[in-house]
Amino acid sequence: MTVESAPCAGCHEVTDAERFAQLDDVLQQYRDVPGALIPVLQIAQAIFGYLPDAALRRISTALGKSFSEVAGVVGFYSFFTTVPRGRHLIRVCLGTACYVRGGKDVLAALRSALRVEVGETTADQTFSLDVGRCFGACGLAPVIMIDDDVHERVRPGQLMGILEKYRVPGARDAVRREARQETV
Amino acid sequence: MVRLTINDTPVEVAEGTTVLHAARQAGVRIPTLCYVERLQAIGACRVCVVEIEGMLNLAASCSLPVREGMRVRTNTRRVRESRRLVVELLLSEHDGDCQTCDRREDCELQALSAELGIRSITYTGQKTRKRIDLSTPGLIRDHGKCIKCRRCVSVCAETQHVGALWAQGRGFDTAIGPAFNRELSTVACVQCGQCAAVCPVGAITEQSHxxxxxxxxxxxxxxxxxxxxxxxxxxxxxxxxxxxxxxxxxxxxxxxxxxxxxxxxxxxxAADLTIMEEGSELLARLRRTLVDGQPAALPMFTSCSPGWILFAEYFHPQILPHLSTCKSPxxxxxxxxxxxxxxxxxxxxxxxxxxxxxxxxxxxxxxxxxxxxxxxxxxxxxxxxxxxxxxxxxxxxxxxxxLPESEMDAPLGLSSGAADIFATTGGVMEAALRTAYEVVTGRPLPLDNLHVAPVMGLTGVKEASLVIEDTRPDWSFLEGVELRVAVAHGLANAQRLVDAVLAGERQYHFIEVMTCPGGCIGGGGQPRFTNDTVRLARIQAIYQEDESKTLRKSHDNPAIAELYATFLGQPLGERSHHLLHTKYHARSAV
Incomplete structure (x- = not known):
């Protein structure tokens, strides 16, 4: 099951009540499914953009898992976040290959360019910064991912140009095509 | 049967036995830390490692089943050094306050360090971050002492079906505790203290009074x-x-x-008094439904065990009317x-x-x-x-x-054998039946030595039934009624029983629930370490205490009779209602 997350510009803003209603539908569907916790958390994160406390409590009740267990699973996987993220998630690979080929410098450059620490979101809610451990693209090291786009052989000097493309609303598709061509 | 050798000695054990148990049967000691019999065998601590011929790596014996022809060595240099390494690494992270720790006399980590002859710790590095959680009235959690063996996680989730404690985070930063490392008071914890009872170190203990x-x-x-x-x-x-x-x-x-x-x-x-009040309450509920044809909250559940009360308030608010309104003794x-x-x-x-x-x-x-x-x-x-x-x-x-022996003081020190058995699973039920049956029929409970054998012992959920015959005139509405009772101990068993009752699969009149495995004799505040052997020994002592008394039924206690005659009036009377009965409140589990 896939859930469309952010509404496009011009559509009405999805309210929290609507998001919770959507979550309730999902929970209804997964109520008696064994091993439902992780898929439900993924879907919930797609609905809300992050995992708010209230959603986790609702998941805990519906799936009959203790809140501490749910929180334990959320905390174990770096994919899950309990803080709201910006419109775009930047993940800097710090796997071995990327690390030795300058991933750390890329991360330092991003931290200073965006003025956020790892795990934080820019004040204008545009970017969230995170790190990853190997995206399986070691030949292209160092790589960063912005949302689903892989950017290869990134040099600190290129970052401003890359980020700029994401700042423009609607420009993401163009960026995505471009990034895809780069990786091919 | 499977044949193997342990340190060159041939051993024959049943299929499915773990190497750890095979060694124990052969009289070979393998040290353990995270392992707890019948609770957890997850090979997390790596203290129980052994060498198996033909296997490249050492294996955790607690979770490795025996195989035919297996050759096990429990005492090689490699095994000893690995165990020491593991314990040294645990000690290097452990923020222990060992001289003043509550567990300084029975710390399992300390004992293991002594057993392995550790005199210095080779490794220096980060310590587990100290955080002390005083947020609940019953328990203290000292995170710096936690060695992440997960015994508390298993007992809380599996034995008690509560799940208040879980591993939070990952890697070195893993912390065992409530959701998002918040305080224990922020999650549904029933304060039973089984976590404190199984903790090998001083990470969980009681709030001292x-x-x-x-x-x-x-x-x-x-x-x-x-x-x-x-x-x-x-x-x-x-x-x-x-x-x-x-x-x-x-x-x-x-x-x-x-x-x-x-x-x-x-x-x-007060246990004798509880029987008078709770027994009267049960009979009143039965009269209400059988004579008056009114709906009554049956089955009735016992209310002596405060962990069970919290469990019902958190997880089963719909059964709160079924709980006896009696306060605990x-x-x-x-x-x-x-x-x-x-x-x-x-x-x-x-x-x-x-x-x-x-x-x-x-x-x-x-x-x-x-x-x-x-x-x-x-x-x-x-x-x-x-x-x-x-x-x-x-x-x-x-x-x-x-010390010489002495007697308790009057008047609140006098009691019957029925009160003694409140300490064990099945005991409150037996004590209640001893009195209820005699009140209704005028005859003693017609069972060997007054014991309700089907509800004795360590089976998780127990049932019994008793047909009531030749009643006294006042109780003729119970003539021929088959009184059905059930007993559960350990909240996971209670959960199963409640599920069966709510689903209509089982019908009872009266249900005893004790929070801890074995009942109060296995409580979270008892001397450590409590396993089934210890539980059975304590239970036997309790029945021995009961049988040694001439007074074995609560309603025969003269101090209780005097209390009613001079102060309370009658069971379920106005004064009883004010002093001895209570109300329960639904609580949110998340």
Whole structure:
């Protein structure tokens, strides 16, 4: 099951009540499914953009898992976040290959360019910064991912140009095509 | 059968046996840390590693099943060095306060370090971050001491079906605790203390009331009374090296007098009273449905165990009307000590200080519930666990084992054998049946030695039924009725029983639930370490105490008769209602 997350510009803003209603539908569907916790958390994160406390409590009740267990699973996987993220998630690979080929410098450059620490979101809610451990693209090291786009052989000097493309609303598709061509 | 060799000695064991158990059967000791029999065998700590011929790596023996022809070595240099390495690494992270730690005498990590001959720690590095959680009335969690063995996680989730504790985060930053490492009070914890009972180190223990009690004893304006739960007498001896199952009622009473309590009483007295009130309540509910044709909240559940009450309030609010409205014996005692007994002495309630000795950490929660203020303030002022009483006796320089025996004081110290068995799973049920059957028929319970054998022992959920015949005229509506009862201990078993009742798969009139495995004798405040062997030994001691008494039925207790004649009036009367009964509240589990 896939859930469309952010509404496009011009559509009405999805309210929290609507998001919770959507979550309730999902929970209804997964109520008696064994091993439902992780898929439900993924879907919930797609609905809300992050995992708010209230959603986790609702998941805990519906799936009959203790809140501490749910929180334990959320905390174990770096994919899950309990803080709201910006419109775009930047993940800097710090796997071995990327690390030795300058991933750390890329991360330092991003931290200073965006003025956020790892795990934080820019004040204008545009970017969230995170790190990853190997995206399986070691030949292209160092790589960063912005949302689903892989950017290869990134040099600190290129970052401003890359980020700029994401700042423009609607420009993401163009960026995505471009990034895809780069990786091919 | 599977044949293997352990240190070159041939061994034959049943298929499916683990290497650890095969070694134990062969008399070979393998040290363990995270392993707990019948609870957890996850190979997490790596202390139980052994060498298996043909296997490249050492294997955790607790989770490795035997294979035919297996050659196991438990005592090679490689094994010894690996175990030392593992324990040194644990010690290097452990923020232990070992000289002053609550567990300095029975710390399993300390004992293991001694066993492995560790004299220095090769590794230096980051320590586990110290965080102390004092947020609940019953328990203290000291995160710096946690070695992440996960015993508490298993007991909380599996034995108790609560899941308040879980591994949070990952890697070095993993912390065992409530959701998002918040305080324990932020999650549904029933305060049973089974986590504290299985913790190998000082990471989880009870909130101590020892100083409160010393302060009261030293206060010349306080009349300090103490009550001891029935489970204490079968376990306190273990604090002084006695084997499990040693009865120390008389020595305990002498020790309590020597500690300076003004009167030494027995929670058993209130247990007899509970039977009178709860038995009457059950009969009233039966009359309501069988005679008046009115809906009545049946089955009725017992309400003595405060962890079970919290469990129902958190997870099964729909059954709260089915819980007996009786307060627990601890709280009945407190309410009477500050009213009935205070009146006898000409004292005001606030001049009496009531200390309890309980096998339980949830009792520390219970005594501070706002509902438990029938005398105008808290009816029970302090709750000591069995372990804490042991510490006080030692701190007072009392040589426990050489003490003479003595009797509890009147009037709140007199009790029946029916009260003694409140300490064990099945005991409250048996005590209730002894009285209810005799009230209804005028004859003693027609069972061997008054024991309800089907509800005795350590089976998780137990059932019994009894056809009531030749009733007294007042109770003719029960003629021919088959009284069906059930007993559960350990909250996961209680959960199963509640599920079966709610689904309509099982019908009962009366259900006993005790929070801890084995009942109160296996409580979270009992001497460590409690396993099934220890539970059975304590249970046997409890039945022995019961059988040794001439008075074995609650309704025969003359002190109870006097209490009703001079103070309470009758069971379920107005005064009882005010002092001895309570209400429950649904709580949100998330």
């Amino acid at each position: 020892i100083e409160r009690v010393w302060d009261a004893i030293d206060d010349p304006h306080k009349h300090v009374v103490v009550q001891t739960a029935p489970a204490i007498r079968a376990a306190l001896g273990e604090c002084f090296g006695c084997p499990p199952g040693t009865l120390v009622t008389g020595k305990m009473t002498t020790a309590l007098h020597k500690l300076g309590f003004d009167a030494v009483f027995d929670t058993n007295f 601890q709280q009945m005692f407190g309410a009477l000590a500050k009213t009935y007994y205070a009146e006898k002495l000409g004292l005001k309630p606030e001049q009496i200080f009531v200390a309890s000795v309980m096998p339980c950490t949830a009792k520390k929660f219970e005594c501070q519930r706002p509902e438990m203020n029938a005398s105008g303030g808290p009816d029970v002022d302090a709750v000591l666990t069995t372990r804490e009483l042991g510490k006080m006796i030692r701190a007072a320089g009392i040589d426990f084992l050489s």
